[in-house]
Amino acid sequence: MQVYSTPKAIKENSNFTFCPGCDHGLAIKTIAHVIDELNIRENTIAVASSGCSVFLYNFLDVDCIESPHGRACAVATGVKRAHKAQGNNKFVFTYQGDGDFASIGLAESMHSALRGENITAICINNTNYGMTGGQLGPTTAMGQITTTSQNGRNREYHGFPIKTAEQIAQCEGTCFSARVALYDIKNIINTKNTIKKAFEYQNQNLGFSFVEILSSCPTNWKLSPKESHEKIKTELSQIFPLGVLKDVKND
Amino acid sequence: MSYIVLDKNKCKSCYLCTDVCPKELIKKSDEIGKTGEFIVKFEDKENQCLGCSQCAIMCPEIAITEVHKE
Ligand SMILES: Cc1ncc(C[n+]2csc(CCOP(=O)(O)OP(=O)(O)O)c2C)c(N)n1
Ligand code: SF4
Ligand code: SF4
Numbered sequence: 001m002q003v004y005s006t007p008k009a010i011k012e013n014s015n016f017t018f019c020p021g022c023d024h025g026l027a028i029k030t031i032a033h034v035i036d037e038l039n040i041r042e043n044t045i046a047v048a049s050s051g052c053s054v055f056l057y058n059f060l061d062v063d064c065i066e067s068p069h070g071r072a073c074a075v076a077t078g079v080k081r082a083h084k085a086q087g088n089n090k091f092v093f094t095y096q097g098d099g100d101f102a103s104i105g106l107a108e109s110m111h112s113a114l115r116g117e118n119i120t121a122i123c124i125n126n127t128n129y130g131m132t133g134g135q136l137g138p139t140t141a142m143g144q145i146t147t148t149s150q151n152g153r154n155r156e157y158h159g160f161p162i163k164t165a166e167q168i169a170q171c172e173g174t175c176f177s178a179r180v181a182l183y184d185i186k187n188i189i190n191t192k193n194t195i196k197k198a199f200e201y202q203n204q205n206l207g208f209s210f211v212e213i214l215s216s217c218p219t220n221w222k223l224s225p226k227e228s229h230e231k232i233k234t235e236l237s238q239i240f241p242l243g244v245l246k247d248v249k250n251d
Numbered sequence: 252m253s254y255i256v257l258d259k260n261k262c263k264s265c266y267l268c269t270d271v272c273p274k275e276l277i278k279k280s281d282e283i284g285k286t287g288e289f290i291v292k293f294e295d296k297e298n299q300c301l302g303c304s305q306c307a308i309m310c311p312e313i314a315i316t317e318v319h320k321e
Contacts, residue, residue, distance in 0.1 A: 225311075
């Protein structure tokens, strides 16, 4: 009996173009499994962003629209509302890096959450600007060395990192906010279930749903894929604790 | 007999699958893949594969495309 197969929501013969061991691949694969399980491939519109996340439209077999850097939630708002005005209830989600979602796009992201926009945002937090060479981003941890913080992030010069899932949970229009990771099988399965929940909340018109995924960037971290997962497990998940930060159904 | 299907053209030699197989059936091969590193091979002479799918769940490239369990 076949117990595992490539998700149908992944385009046939597509090859991920991420660096070896990058969690972007795992994240997109996990989203594809959820799209399969909920059987929403025909009704989904994905909004890609700028950064390594941009390649989403090459791999996911759903309708995709590309947005300018940081503007994915604004574009998703337009897509969702325009279709709704036509009487179509499309399923709309964004796929963004942490730099995209929480730095250049912070205003668009947070106001979408405040408006309770009925979309889902997925944010890949790899604690740096991956595509452009590993610069310090809004989520870079204190002390973390990047190409633009050679002596490590410090309070005097760079200030503190943002805890995105906590901030989004604070917005009244948010129905669901959670932080997950992909460093082992248990967490990958939990990530799948969490994304599924966020997607289902959108289908129930509950408001803005958000999933932050602690992810690896082995190339810019200058670590092996295995060491990168170890770093997320032992260091990053201490700074950015995993779990559900808001769930309107349980609060 | 349980087994996996490995698409050699997709493997990027990250070796994440080698760590999760409870029976250690996936190992570095002597074949060079698209990243210039040795890709992995699945070898199960004693039919030990459990069909647990952990390697497939872990692979970021979807290079392990199918898992069959008996
Ligand atoms: C308006 C604008 N400014 C700057 C850039 C350059 N740029 C492209 S990707 C990127 C950073 C992306 O980082 P992040 O969102 O964390 O995603 P990652 O690549 O790490 O997945 C930047 C600054 C751009 N494309 N557009
Ligand atoms: S630069 Fe980092 S985030 Fe981008 S594909 Fe490579 S490992 Fe992934
Ligand atoms: S996890 Fe996938 S890409 Fe990485 S070594 Fe194994 S088969 Fe290759």
